[in-house]
Amino acid sequence: MKKMIQHGLAIVDSPYDEDGKKRTLVNKLLLGLTPSQYLLQAFRNPFNWILAAIFAIGIPILIGRFFFGLAWATSGSNDYPWGLFLGFGLFAMVPLSSSGFQLGTACEIFGRHDLEPIERLALLNGLLGYFFAVMYLLADLGQPWRLPYPMVVSFGPAAVLFLVAWHVATYLSVQVAEVSTAFFEWIGFPAGKRGVRKITLGLTVSGIILSTLHQGALGALFTYAPGKVHPLWYSSSFQWLHFFVSSLPGGLCMVITVSTIAAKTMAWRGDTRFHEKLDKVTVSLAKGACMGIATYITIKLIAIAHDNKWAYLDSGWGQWFMFEIIVGFMLPLTLMTYGVHTRKMAIVRLGAFMTVFGVVLNRVNTAMITFNWKLPHREIPPWREVIISLTIFATYIVVYRFILYRLPILFKWRRQEQEETVPEAVPVPALGRREASSVPVASYSSMTKLD
Amino acid sequence: MKRRNFLKACLIGGTTIALGKTNKGWASGSFEGYPEAMGVLVDTTRCIGCRSCEAACNKEQKLPEPDTSFDDPSVFEHERRPTSKAYTVVNRYQKEQPSGPVYRKVQCNHCNEPACLTSCFVNAYTKTQEGAVIYNSKVCVGCRNCMIACPFNVPGYDYDSATNPIVKKCILCYDTRLKYGKPPACVEICPQEALTFGHRADLIKLAHERIRATPERYVDHVYGEKEVGGTSWLYLAPVGFDKLGFDTTLSNDPIISNVKDFLGMVPMVLSIWPALFSGIHLLCKHEEQDGHGHDTDSNQEDTKP
Numbered sequence: 001m002k003k004m005i006q007h008g009l010a011i012v013d014s015p016y017d018e019d020g021k022k023r024t025l026v027n028k029l030l031l032g033l034t035p036s037q038y039l040l041q042a043f044r045n046p047f048n049w050i051l052a053a054i055f056a057i058g059i060p061i062l063i064g065r066f067f068f069g070l071a072w073a074t075s076g077s078n079d080y081p082w083g084l085f086l087g088f089g090l091f092a093m094v095p096l097s098s099s100g101f102q103l104g105t106a107c108e109i110f111g112r113h114d115l116e117p118i119e120r121l122a123l124l125n126g127l128l129g130y131f132f133a134v135m136y137l138l139a140d141l142g143q144p145w146r147l148p149y150p151m152v153v154s155f156g157p158a159a160v161l162f163l164v165a166w167h168v169a170t171y172l173s174v175q176v177a178e179v180s181t182a183f184f185e186w187i188g189f190p191a192g193k194r195g196v197r198k199i200t201l202g203l204t205v206s207g208i209i210l211s212t213l214h215q216g217a218l219g220a221l222f223t224y225a226p227g228k229v230h231p232l233w234y235s236s237s238f239q240w241l242h243f244f245v246s247s248l249p250g251g252l253c254m255v256i257t258v259s260t261i262a263a264k265t266m267a268w269r270g271d272t273r274f275h276e277k278l279d280k281v282t283v284s285l286a287k288g289a290c291m292g293i294a295t296y297i298t299i300k301l302i303a304i305a306h307d308n309k310w311a312y313l314d315s316g317w318g319q320w321f322m323f324e325i326i327v328g329f330m331l332p333l334t335l336m337t338y339g340v341h342t343r344k345m346a347i348v349r350l351g352a353f354m355t356v357f358g359v360v361l362n363r364v365n366t367a368m369i370t371f372n373w374k375l376p377h378r379e380i381p382p383w384r385e386v387i388i389s390l391t392i393f394a395t396y397i398v399v400y401r402f403i404l405y406r407l408p409i410l411f412k413w414r415r416q417e418q419e420e421t422v423p424e425a426v427p428v429p430a431l432g433r434r435e436a437s438s439v440p441v442a443s444y445s446s447m448t449k450l451d
Numbered sequence: 452m453k454r455r456n457f458l459k460a461c462l463i464g465g466t467t468i469a470l471g472k473t474n475k476g477w478a479s480g481s482f483e484g485y486p487e488a489m490g491v492l493v494d495t496t497r498c499i500g501c502r503s504c505e506a507a508c509n510k511e512q513k514l515p516e517p518d519t520s521f522d523d524p525s526v527f528e529h530e531r532r533p534t535s536k537a538y539t540v541v542n543r544y545q546k547e548q549p550s551g552p553v554y555r556k557v558q559c560n561h562c563n564e565p566a567c568l569t570s571c572f573v574n575a576y577t578k579t580q581e582g583a584v585i586y587n588s589k590v591c592v593g594c595r596n597c598m599i600a601c602p603f604n605v606p607g608y609d610y611d612s613a614t615n616p617i618v619k620k621c622i623l624c625y626d627t628r629l630k631y632g633k634p635p636a637c638v639e640i641c642p643q644e645a646l647t648f649g650h651r652a653d654l655i656k657l658a659h660e661r662i663r664a665t666p667e668r669y670v671d672h673v674y675g676e677k678e679v680g681g682t683s684w685l686y687l688a689p690v691g692f693d694k695l696g697f698d699t700t701l702s703n704d705p706i707i708s709n710v711k712d713f714l715g716m717v718p719m720v721l722s723i724w725p726a727l728f729s730g731i732h733l734l735c736k737h738e739e740q741d742g743h744g745h746d747t748d749s750n751q752e753d754t755k756p
């Protein structure tokens with residue numbers, strides 16, 4: 001895209017093209033390019049080649065899983081029923097997607113309008129994360145076509161998983177509604193947008209309820225298996241709280257991560273507002289994340305003290321636990337606090353990456369690595385399982401990028417009237433202001449080819 | 452009202468609210484099991500490891516041929532667990548003891564308050580009046596949460612089947628025998644009378660009587676009487692149960708009581724959150740009344756920070 005924009009291509013950010021004609025859907029889909037131009041830019045991007053390679057290998061294997069069964073694709077064992085699909089795909093993706101309800105709450109409930117430049121990205125991050133968690137779940141279920149059973153055929157209301165199923169399903173629809181405003185703007189359906197705006201408060205509040213409950217419920221799932229998860233990762237009274245609280249910094253840091261990547265690799269797609277406010281917003285998010293991490297570390301310690309599990313720290317598992325806590329939570333907490341105080345954005349962002357890593361590691365540890373710790377052998381995911389997980393994750397990235405390119409998530413959708421009042425509306429990041437920052441947000445001339 | 456009917460009743464009251472009520476149901480003391488529940492007492496001091504019970508189960512449940520024949524003693528080299536191809540297995544322990552090895556039959560213990568049942572989100576499991584925990588493959592989604600939850604690592608999964616993978620475990624021969632008042636196949640075939648079939652309540656009495664009569668023969672504990680709320684299968688052993696591969700760290704509370712902290716939190720969140728957050732919203736709105744309105748329109752120019 002970079003070259004084409006340099007050659008005078010106007011970025012699609014309003015329903016009308018340069019000549020004032022209404023853009024067609026195809027035109028919007030192709031980012032205002034002709035089909036051949038579009039293909040050209042897609043081919044030039046090396047990242048697309050990597051994706052293509054992943055899909056070329058991964059899709060046949062993914063299809064194979066449904067033809068040959070779980071045993072063919074996964075480690076599928078009776079002692080370790082949950083592997084990478086759930087351990088990583090579901091248990092790690094969901095906390096990283098808690099951003100939707102948090103930013104929704106901050107903007108709509110607490111009135112933090114300064115966070116609005118990132119609200120839509122956070123909502124989208126939430127929606128896609130949940131959606132793909134469900135995709136992972138579908139790959140893992142023995143009988144995926146029965147996914148709606150807990151909703152319509154047979155109810156087990158006393159089961160925590162029943163709660164998870166219902167809440168994820170309803171929350172997904174809440175998130176679809178929340179993100180739909182951007183979609184309505186893009187396709188040009190203002191009535192729809194107005195309709196959704198009217199119920200935003202309701203949507204946001206139900207989002208908070210549903211998120212609290214099912215983020216917690218994912219943790220509570222493990223309270224069915226006392227003694228199976230290693231005591232350092234298990235607490236019958238606090239398990240749901242651990243999962244819920246760690247999802248808060250997880251989601252916020254995921255938004256920092258994604259916005260950093262977006263600002264670097266698709267700078268042309270963000271408008272001035274996004275690029276200018278990004279550092280400020282990142283600092284706010286990081287502050288929130290720090291609060292979350294501090295709370296999390298505290299309740300983790302309380303849980304260990306509550307059940308008097310200190311002795312476990314003096315073992316191999318204890319070292320692994322300390323690694324997770326220190327590298328995944330304490331160090332990022334320190335880094336982000338320092339970065340926020342000194343306004344060193346690179347350090348803040350590094351801390352955010354590490355937090356994302358820490359949350360993922362925590363979920364994988366709980367669901368897979370320390371699960372059945374008393375049994376002698378550990379389960380190593382076979383290569384097909386790894387490739388399928390990677391393929392689904394690559395699809396997640398592709399869909400994420402597809403939407404960021406097109407829908408007004410990182411930029412504001414302009415209308416024609418505004419064109420007249422703001423003639424030079426082609427977004428150009430204000431370079432001067434950004435010089436103090438150690439992480440340069442790319443301008444068009446410094447953009448990478450990853451577009 | 453019976454616990455299980457109570458659960459069903461909860462369905463009517465709308466799902467989310469029902470969850471709160473369900474929790475109250477669970478919290479009201481532990482379910483002692485159906486009074487007329489049947490069970491099996493396993494006396495490990497009598498078992499000689501002949502594996503006839505394995506063979507009988509295989510035949511009764513129409514399971515696939517085993518990899519090695521039922522009289523091949525080499526299987527005792529490794530500890531085995533029930534799988535989708537074998538609902539029961541016999542393991543050997545204490546090989547080095549002068550008193551000779553001890554054999555232990557493993558299968559679903561048919562808990563009074565089964566973790567598999569309470570963890571299943573489509574209610575695929577049923578605890579019948581007769582005490583058997585049976586499974587409905589027609590509704591199972593294949594999430595394998597029941598396998599995570601079972602404290603005895605019992606359910607096996609048909610990982611090889613692509614079209615109809617289902618959970619497989621001992622069902623106490625419910626369909627073919629128990630329903631008609633007959634003992635399960637394994638009990639009937641046991642040449643040593645190591646397995647005794649009867650009403651669970653009677654079996655507990657019998658077990659304690661045996662311990663009283665020959666205290667040197669047994670440790671003074673009936674495994675399954677209290678563990679995880681009690682099970683229909685009960686065990687007697689000559690040595691500590693931990694030496695026979697039993698999990699002796701299990702609490703006497705049913706597994707579901709571990710979950711009650713969370714379930715108790717659910718109705719609280721449902722009732723407190725809406726009021727709390729709407730309240731905060733109103734507060735914040737009031738504060739910013741002068742001009743600092745909500746950025747509802749994406750065309751609006753930026754408000755300066």
Ligand code: SF4
Pocket residue numbers: 558559560561562565566567568584600601602603604605606620
């Ligand atoms: S032993 Fe396991 S499978 Fe059998 S009833 Fe108890 S929880 Fe369910």
Ligand code: SF4
Pocket residue numbers: 570571572573574575576590591592593594595596597598618
């Ligand atoms: S695998 Fe089947 S029976 Fe087991 S919990 Fe899931 S749906 Fe229920």
